[in-house]
Amino acid sequence: MEFPFDVLRRWPDVEAPDLVAVDAADRLILDVSEEARRDTAAGDVVVIGDAYGALTLASTGPGEGIRVHQDSLLGERALAENAATLGMAGRFHSLPLSAELVREARLVLLRLPRSLDALDDIAGLIARHAHSAVRVYAGGRIKHMSLAMNDVLHRYFGRIDVSPARQKSRVLIAAEPHDGRDPEPRRAQIDDLEICAFGGVFAGAGLDIGTRFLLESLPEKIGDDALAVDLACGSGVIAVTLARQHPRLRVHASDVSAAAVASARATAAANGVADRVEVIQDAGLSSLPDGVADLIAVNPPFHTGAAVHERLAHGLFADAARVLAPGGELWTVWNSHLRYRAALERLVGPTRQVARNAKFTVTVSRGR
Template sequence: MPFDFADLRRRPDFEAPNLVAVDATDRLLLDEAATSLAGLAPGELVTVGDHYGALTLGAAHLHGLTGIRVFQDPLVGELALAANAAEAGLSDVSRSLPLSPELFAGARVVLLQLPRSLAALDEIVGLIATHAHPEVVVYAGGRLKHMTIGMNDVLREHFSVVYAGLARQKSRVLTASEPVDPPVESPWPRTQRHDELGVGLAVAAFGGTFAGSKIDIGTRALLEVLPQASPAAEVIVDLGCGSGVLAVSAALARPAARVIASDQSASAVASTAATAELNGVADRVTVVRDDALSSQAPGSCDLVLLNPPFHVDAAVEPGVALKLFEAASRVLRPGGELWTVYNSHLKHRDTLAAVVGETRQVTRNPKFTVTVSVKA
C-alpha cells in the first residue's frame, strides 16, 4: 500500500482546517537524519513527540525500518499513529512505550519533536544520554517561533557536541551526540510543598506536566471554592488532572469519596500518581490515562472538576474545551455537578448550560471565572 504524508490525519485529536497532521519540522527531521537512518538495524530508532505518526511512519516507509520505539505524551497521538499506521499497512513497524530507560536502551538514533517546555526536554534528553548507545545521535527539531537558546543549553548539559542546522520553512534541527560521562543525575520528578494551602500539600511533577510542581492560578481559584462543590459526592473526577492537585486535595478533604484522576498526558498521569503517593492517598485516587473520560461509564460520577485548556498547538480552539464539557456531561449522574474554572474573557457559560445543564457563576475576577453546572 503506498504511503503518502498527505494521507495522515489527526483523529481522534481535534481536526480543523487550520490544524495539520504533518508539518515542515517532520519533513526536515527526516531529511536531516536520512544518512543516519539508512544504516540502522531493527530496534535502533526511537521517535519522541511524533505528533501523529509522520516521523515513525516516514522513517519506516523511506528506510524500511522496523522495531521503532515510540513515545508520545498525549494519548491521542498514540491513537492517531495507530490509525494512520493501519491505513498505510505499517502497523507492525513500531510499538509505543512509556518515557523510561527501556524506551532508549541501545538506541542509535532519536528523532525528537522539541517540546515547548525546557523541563520536558531535560527529562527526555537526560534519559537518552543515560540509556541510549554511546554513539547515539539525537535530531531535535522544532518551529523557529517556539525554539529558544535555552534548548541548546539543555542539550549541552547532556551531550558534548551540539550544533544547529540551517533553517528551512521556518523549522530548524538541533543535532546532539557524545553523551557526557558520567551522565547527569535525573531530578525527575521534582517535588514542592505548598504549606500556604493549609493542608501542607506536596506536589510532584515530571518534566512534561503543565505548571510543574507549582500550582497555577486557575487551579488555585477552583481550590478556594472546592469545599462548596457537591459536599455529598461519592465519586469525584478530576478531568485533565495535571499534577493531581485537585484530585489529591479532594481526597484529603473527603476521605469517604472515591476520586478518579484522568488525563491524556502520560507525564500528567505519572505526576498525579506520584503526588497521590506523597500525600498518602494513593489507595483512594485512581489515576487513568484516557481521552476525554472515554473509559468511564455514563452517569457514573457525582462531581467533575475541570480546568480546561483552550489551545491546540498555537491555535486558540474552543472545540477543545467543548470536547471536555461533553465528556463531563456524559459521565455525570442527573443532578451531578461540573465545577469549571476558565479565563474570564472566554464565553463558556452559555456552552456549559447547553451541554451540561443550568450553570451559575460561583466567583469571578479579572483573570478567572468559576462556574457550577448541574446535570439536567
C-alpha cells in the same frame, strides 16, 4: 518513493482546517536525518514526541522495531490509525518514557517539547541509556525554540550542531552523551500540599492561579461515598485536595498526558492518598460509564499542541455531561475572555457563576 504525508490525519484529536497533522519541522527532521536513518537498523531507532505519526511512519521500512513515545494518548491513537490506513501496523512499538524506550538506541528523532523541563527529562534519559554513538535529531518550529534548549542539551551531550533553517524550522543535532539520568519529578511544598511534576506538565510543581481559584470555590460539603472526578488532572492537585478534605470520597483523575498521569500518581503518593485516588491516562473520561459522577472539577486546557482551539474544552464538557449523575455538578474554571458559559449551558445543563475575579470565572453546571 515520496511518503504520502497528505494521508495523515489528527483524528481522534481535534481536526479543523487550520490544524495540521504534519508540518515543516517534521519534514526537516526527516530530511536532515535521512542518511542516518538509511544507515541505522530499525531496532536502533527511537522516535519521541511524534505528533500524529509523520516521523515514525516516514522512517518505517518493511521490517519491525522502531520504538516510539508520545506523551499524548490522542497522538498515540492517531499514529495507530494512520499506520492502519497505510498498511504499516505492527512496524513500531509504543513505549513509556523509560530506559526500555532508548536502551542502546543509535538514532533518536525528537520533536522538541516546548517545556525545558520536559526536554531535560528526555535528554537525560537518552544520555544515560542510549548507545555511546547515539545521534539525536531534535527539531521544531523556530518560534517555539530558544537558546536555552541548546543549554539543556549541552548538559548531557558533548557536541551540538545546528541545521540551516528552512520554512521557519530548525534541527539541533546532539552527539557524545554523558552524565545521563532517569527522570524524577520536581517537587514543591505549597501550603500543606506537596506537588510533584515531571517535565511538561501544566504549571509544573506549582499551583496555577486558575486552579487555586477553583479550589477556593469548590463546595465544602460532598456526600460520603460520592464519586468525584478531576478531569484533565495535570499534576493531580484537585484530586489530591479533594481526597484529603473528604476522607470517604472516591476520587478518579484522568489526563491525556502520560507525564501528567505519572505526576498525579506521584502527588497522590506524596500526600498519603494514593489508595483513594485512581489516576489513569484517558482521552477525557472514556473509561467511566454514563451517569456515575457526583462532582467533576476541570480547569480545561485550550491548547492542542501549540494551537489554541475551543473545541478541545467543548469535548471535555460533553464527556463530563455524559458521566455526571442526574443532578451531579461540573465545576469549571476558565479564563473569562473564553466565554464558555453558553457552551456549558448547551452541552451540560443549567449553569451559574460561582465566582469571578479580574482574570477567571468559576461556574457550576448541573447535569440533566
